[in-house]
Amino acid sequence: MPHPPRTDHDLVVVGASFAGAACALAAAQSGLRVRVLERKRDPGEKLHTTGIIVKEAAEQTLLNQVPSRLVRRVEQVRLYAPSLKQVALAAPGYYFLTTDTPDVMRWLAAQLVAHGVELDLGTAFTGAERHAGGWSVDGIGSTRYLVGADGARSRVARATGLGQVSQFLYGVEYDFPGARLASPEALHCFISKRYAPGYIGWIAQSPTGIQAGLALRHDPDRARVPDIDGFLMRVGDVGGLPRHLKPGTTRAGLIPCSGPVWPLATDGVMLTGDAAGIVSPVTAGGIHSAWEHGWTIGRAVAARVRDGGPPPECAAVEAAPRFRAKRALRWAYDRLQFDWPFDLLMHTPPLRWAAEQVYFHKRGHRP
Numbered sequence: 001m002p003h004p005p006r007t008d009h010d011l012v013v014v015g016a017s018f019a020g021a022a023c024a025l026a027a028a029q030s031g032l033r034v035r036v037l038e039r040k041r042d043p044g045e046k047l048h049t050t051g052i053i054v055k056e057a058a059e060q061t062l063l064n065q066v067p068s069r070l071v072r073r074v075e076q077v078r079l080y081a082p083s084l085k086q087v088a089l090a091a092p093g094y095y096f097l098t099t100d101t102p103d104v105m106r107w108l109a110a111q112l113v114a115h116g117v118e119l120d121l122g123t124a125f126t127g128a129e130r131h132a133g134g135w136s137v138d139g140i141g142s143t144r145y146l147v148g149a150d151g152a153r154s155r156v157a158r159a160t161g162l163g164q165v166s167q168f169l170y171g172v173e174y175d176f177p178g179a180r181l182a183s184p185e186a187l188h189c190f191i192s193k194r195y196a197p198g199y200i201g202w203i204a205q206s207p208t209g210i211q212a213g214l215a216l217r218h219d220p221d222r223a224r225v226p227d228i229d230g231f232l233m234r235v236g237d238v239g240g241l242p243r244h245l246k247p248g249t250t251r252a253g254l255i256p257c258s259g260p261v262w263p264l265a266t267d268g269v270m271l272t273g274d275a276a277g278i279v280s281p282v283t284a285g286g287i288h289s290a291w292e293h294g295w296t297i298g299r300a301v302a303a304r305v306r307d308g309g310p311p312p313e314c315a316a317v318e319a320a321p322r323f324r325a326k327r328a329l330r331w332a333y334d335r336l337q338f339d340w341p342f343d344l345l346m347h348t349p350p351l352r353w354a355a356e357q358v359y360f361h362k363r364g365h366r367p
Helices: 018-029 101-114 155-160 228-235 287-307 312-319 324-336 339-345 349-360
Strands: 009-014 034-038 071-074 076-080 086-090 096-099 118-121 128-131 134-137 141-148 168-177 186-190 201-206 209-217 249-256 269-271
Touching (some): 018 034, 018 101, 076 349, 096 201, 101 118, 128 155, 141 287, 155 269, 168 228, 186 228, 209 228, 287 312, 339 349
Parallel strands (some): 009 034, 009 141, 034 118
Antiparallel strands (some): 071 096, 076 086, 128 134, 134 141, 186 201, 201 209
């Protein structure tokens, strides 16, 4: 393989959230010259993620080093029907981590710097042009490879002609600092076509207080906003939420739910995380998949630059989860969601089995 022209960087990553951080760290640990652009001056501000981490993600390479003060272990799910009937679910050895999400994102940014990544906070991606041997990124310089990890409305995807996410959920979450649930040992999940058509609502104890959220299928023609205040009035008592709380901060944003975009990669440029649609169409969980996918791309870029390995674009496409079954479930849930089956079947084996598939990947049982 002929040597490409010298560039200012081996890899430029746009976005410093989970997928972008994983990609940059994997490449930097292999000795590459890596630069990360993050439009926010504070990585912990204006977040679009709940920060709830599943066991698989919590035990991955770097996330298992998150300081204990920033996470809280939750080992049970309480699932509520629209009538507020409930069932408790758990699995041996399985857990979730709620997080102090703003400080987790700041910790990740510090890890990037500690591993030799050049981190540009307050720097937005404005455009890039293809050139021999790589890409020229506006205001940044040249790079062999460019990775877009810049969210569901990816500017990198638009600038480089890659696929764009077309279907979304829209979520809103309140944070109640210092508050405590009556049952903090569980992740409380609520099914309701009225308040959460196409998804669910949730309440959980975090290391810093209570987080409570709601998401629904996003319809750009109707632009419906989640009625989180009405939802919390309906479920607050049964979910153990103290009365008369006032939210401290509010998070809101679009969540991809249509599976991986196409094309996901082309010569010298790849997408990962929300930008690539690497989010479960059913659960909207993206941290685990995003970290794995970003890490795979970072390692593949390093193998190509250092050792002349296979094209990393192929690795990016092959490593993207297809979510075939979950996309089918998403289609069915969008069209066939009714409240009465959940009210009727909440304590039956079929519904329990389905819930365990979603939350514990077949490992659930009744406590």
